[in-house]
Amino acid sequence: MPESGDSKGFTSTNLRLKIGLAEMLKGGVIMDVMNVEQARIAEEAGATSVMALERVPAMIRAEGGVARMAKPSLIKQIIQAVSIPVMAKARIGHFAEAQILQELGVDFIDESEVLTPADEAHHIDKHAFTTPFVCGARNLGEALRRIAEGAAMIRTKGEAGTGDVVFAVRHMRQITREMRALTVLSEQELYAAAKEHQAPYELIRMVAHTGKLPVPNFSAGGIATPADAALMMQLGAEAVFVGSGIFMKERATPLDVENNPKEREEAVSRAKAIVIATTHFNDPKILAEASEQVTGTMKGLAAAALEESQLLQTRGW
Amino acid sequence: MNEKPAPPRIGVLAIQGDYAAHAEALIESGAVPIEVRKAEDLAGLDGLILPGGESTTMLKFLERSDFFGALQGFSAHRPVFGTCAGAILLAREVRNPHQRSLGALDAVVERNAYGRQIDSSILTAETALAGGPLEMVFIRAPRIVQTGAGIEILASRDGLPTLVRQANIMAATFHPELTRDRRVHQAFVDLVSASLLRSDSSHTG
Numbered sequence: 001m002p003e004s005g006d007s008k009g010f011t012s013t014n015l016r017l018k019i020g021l022a023e024m025l026k027g028g029v030i031m032d033v034m035n036v037e038q039a040r041i042a043e044e045a046g047a048t049s050v051m052a053l054e055r056v057p058a059m060i061r062a063e064g065g066v067a068r069m070a071k072p073s074l075i076k077q078i079i080q081a082v083s084i085p086v087m088a089k090a091r092i093g094h095f096a097e098a099q100i101l102q103e104l105g106v107d108f109i110d111e112s113e114v115l116t117p118a119d120e121a122h123h124i125d126k127h128a129f130t131t132p133f134v135c136g137a138r139n140l141g142e143a144l145r146r147i148a149e150g151a152a153m154i155r156t157k158g159e160a161g162t163g164d165v166v167f168a169v170r171h172m173r174q175i176t177r178e179m180r181a182l183t184v185l186s187e188q189e190l191y192a193a194a195k196e197h198q199a200p201y202e203l204i205r206m207v208a209h210t211g212k213l214p215v216p217n218f219s220a221g222g223i224a225t226p227a228d229a230a231l232m233m234q235l236g237a238e239a240v241f242v243g244s245g246i247f248m249k250e251r252a253t254p255l256d257v258e259n260n261p262k263e264r265e266e267a268v269s270r271a272k273a274i275v276i277a278t279t280h281f282n283d284p285k286i287l288a289e290a291s292e293q294v295t296g297t298m299k300g301l302a303a304a305a306l307e308e309s310q311l312l313q314t315r316g317w
Numbered sequence: 318m319n320e321k322p323a324p325p326r327i328g329v330l331a332i333q334g335d336y337a338a339h340a341e342a343l344i345e346s347g348a349v350p351i352e353v354r355k356a357e358d359l360a361g362l363d364g365l366i367l368p369g370g371e372s373t374t375m376l377k378f379l380e381r382s383d384f385f386g387a388l389q390g391f392s393a394h395r396p397v398f399g400t401c402a403g404a405i406l407l408a409r410e411v412r413n414p415h416q417r418s419l420g421a422l423d424a425v426v427e428r429n430a431y432g433r434q435i436d437s438s439i440l441t442a443e444t445a446l447a448g449g450p451l452e453m454v455f456i457r458a459p460r461i462v463q464t465g466a467g468i469e470i471l472a473s474r475d476g477l478p479t480l481v482r483q484a485n486i487m488a489a490t491f492h493p494e495l496t497r498d499r500r501v502h503q504a505f506v507d508l509v510s511a512s513l514l515r516s517d518s519s520h521t522g
Contacts, residue, residue: 017437020456020495024370024402027333046377048333048370083414083428084371085457107434107457130435239333279332279378280354 008127008150010214018132018152021085021107022216025049025153025239029229029275030218032056032243035074036081037258038267042246045271049085049108051241052078057114057161057312058244058298062252067115069097075104087134092316093119095128102131108153109133111146113315114160114243123316126150136220138171138313140178140207141197145317147215148200154213156237157313158221161244161251163300165228167313168221172235175217182208221313224298226277226290233281240278246270248298266295325363325509328353332378334370334402338494339502346502348509354378356387364396364509367403369456369492372428375402376417385419392421396485396512398505404488405459412462422486423465424478430460444472444480446500453479453491461490471504485512 007014028048033039034056042050052075060067069090079086085107090097092111097118101109111124113136126133127150136157137143143154156175158168178197182204185193190208194201206214219237223229224245232240247267249255255263273290280286308314327343329336331352340350343366353359365388367375379385391397392407399407399422408418408426418426431437437456444451451472461478464470472480479490480501485508493501 013439016439016454016495017434017456020454020492021434021437023335023338023495024456025333026335026337026370027331028371028374043373046374048374079433084373085434102435105433105435132434275374275377283354 014127014130015150015152019215021132022134022153025085025218026216027279028239029278030087030239030241031246031271032241033078034247034254035258036077038247039078039081041257041264041268042271043082043084045268046275047084047271048239049087050078050082051087051089051110051243052106053089056244056248056254058163058248058251058301059161059254060114061161061301061310061312067091069094069101069115072100072104075101075106079105089115090124091115092117093122093124095124098124098129098131098133102129106131111135111151113157113312117315123149126152134218136313136316137175139174139197140182141199142317143175143213143217144197144199144203144207147203147213151215153216153218155218155220155241156232157316158219158223159303159306160221160312161301162222162303162306163224163245163298164303165222165224165231166303168219168223168232169235171221171313172219172232172237175213176236179207179211179213183211222303223274224300226273226287226294229274229277230281230287233278240274242274245298246274249296250299251301269293269295270297322510322513324349325506325513326351326361327506327509328359328362328365330365330367330375330403332370332375334368334375335492335494336368336370339366339368339400342494342499342502343506346499346506348506356382356384359387359391362391362395363513364398364505365391366505367397367399367406368494369401369403372402372405372411373416375406379406380417385417389419389421392419392486396487396505396508397421398487398489400489400492400494401456401458404461404490407486407488409465422481422483422488423468424461424481424488425463426490427460427462429457430462431455431458433457440474442472442474442479445469446471446504448500451480451500452496452498454495455491458490461488482508
C-alpha cells in the first residue's frame with residue numbers, strides 16, 4: 001500500500017481511525033453475545049467489546065440453516081445496554097448487510113466465515129466504509145488480501161464453535177512463520193514472494209520490513225478456556241475473540257443466564273477468568289488462579305473429527 | 318553531579334489498550350518504558366502512563382487486590398499521564414455512565430462524548446506547546462466538561478479542553494501515541510525529569 005495520503009493508504013484519515021480503534025482493543029477479550037443480559041455480563045467481566053449475534057457459532061453448527069446478519073433490533077438493544085464498543089457480523093461479500101450495520105452505529109464489522117457466504121468470488125470492498133472491518137485468515141496471503149480490501153484488523157479463523165483451539169494455533173503459527181520468513185528475503189525475492197502468497201507486493205514488502213502485519217493481529221476460532229487465551233497470546237495474538245466458549249453449556253444449548261443463577265455464575269466465572277488470563281498471559285501463577293475460578297467449560301467438539309464440508313474456515317479465500 | 322542523569326523509567330499500564338504504542342513513543346522521547354500489570358510493578362517507577370483502551374476493562378483489574386489504591390498513592394507523588402481511557406481513570410468524576418475514578422485530576426469527564434466509532438475523527442488545532450498546531454486523533458473519545466482552577470489547558474476542541482496539565486498530572490482526550498508528533502510525550506517526559514530533579518535536591522538539601 002503506498003505511503004501517500006490517498007484514501008486507501010495507511011496514512012489516510014479513514015484507515016488511521018479504523019486501525020486506531022483496533023489498537024484500543026489490544027490485550028483484551030471480545031465476547032460473542034446473543035442478548036442484553038449476556039452483553040452486560042461480558043462488560044461486567046471486563047470484555048473490551050461484544051459481538052452481537054443471534055446464534056453463536058456452536059449453535060449455527062448444530063442447527064444448520066442459513067446464518068445471516070443479526071436482527072437490527074437485537075443489535076440496537078445491545079448498543080443501548082453497554083458502554084464498550086459493539087461489533088456485529090456480516091456475511092462474506094454481503095456489502096448490503098455491512099451498510100445496514102454501519103447505519104446502526106456498530107463500531108466494528110466482522111466479515112465472517114461463521115455466517116453463510118453471500119458471494120463466491122468477492123469479499124466486501126471495505127475501503128468504501130467508515131466503520132472498520134475485521135476479517136479472518138488462515139495464512140499470510142489471506143490476511144494481506146483482506147488488508148488490501150481495507151480490513152483494519154485480522155483474526156485467525158481457527159474453527160469456530162468447536163471449543164477446540166487446534167486450528168487457531170495452526171493459523172497463528174502459519175501467519176507468524178510466513179511473516180518471519182519474509183524478513184530474511186532480499187528485495188529482489190519479494191516480487192516472487194508476492195506471487196507465491198497471492199498478495200499485493202506493497203503489503204509483502206511492508207511485512208518484510210517490519211516483521212508484522214500493518215494492522216492488529218488477533219485470534220479467534222475455538223478459544224474456550226483461560227489457558228487457550230494465554231496460549232494464543234503467547235503465540236503472538238494481540239487480543240482474543242471468545243465465541244461459544246463463555247455462554248454455551250452443551251454444543252447447542254446456551255447457559256440460562258437469565259433464569260438460572262447457578263448457570264449465570266458459571267458464565268460469569270468463565271468470562272472473568274478469560275479476561276484475566278488474556279492480560280496476564282505470561283504469568284503462570286495468575287493463570288493458575290484464574291483457571292481455578294472457572295466452574296465449568298463448554299463441552300467441545302474435536303475439530304479433527306469434522307468432515308471437510310463441516311469446516312467453516314474454508315469459507316472465503 | 319556533572320554526569321548526564323539516567324533516562325527516567327516510566328511505567329505504562331498494560332492491562333489492555335494501546336500500551337505498546339505508548340512504550341514506543343516513550344523510547345522516542347528519551348525514557349525507558351516498563352509494562353505495569355499489577356500493583357507491585359509500580360515499585361521504583363519515576364512516572365506512569367495510563368493508555369487508551371476500554372476504561373471499564375482497566376477498572377475491573379484496578380479494583381482487584383487494591384491496585385486502585387496503589388495507583389492513587391502513586392499519582393499523589395509521581396507524574397501520571399492519561400490518554401483517552403487513561404484520562405477517564407484520572408478524573409475526579411466520570412459521566413455517561415458514572416464509574417469509579419482515581420480523582421487525581423480535578424476535572425469531570427464524559428465518556429463516548431462525541432458518539433460511536435463512525436464519529437471518531439482526526440483534527441489539527443492550536444496548542445500551548447511550542448512548535449505550531451497539534452494533530453489530535455479522537456477514537457470514541459471522552460470530553461472534559463468541567464475543570465478545576467488549578468488546571469492549565471494546553472489544547473482544546475470546540476471550546477472544551479483536550480490536553481491539560483495540573484501540577485504532576487497530564488491528560489489528553491485524544492491519542493498522541495498514534496501520531497508521529499512526539500511533543501506531548503516529550504512534555505510528559507520533561508515533567509517526569511523535572512520531578513526527579515526536585516526529589517534529588519530535596520534528598521541532598
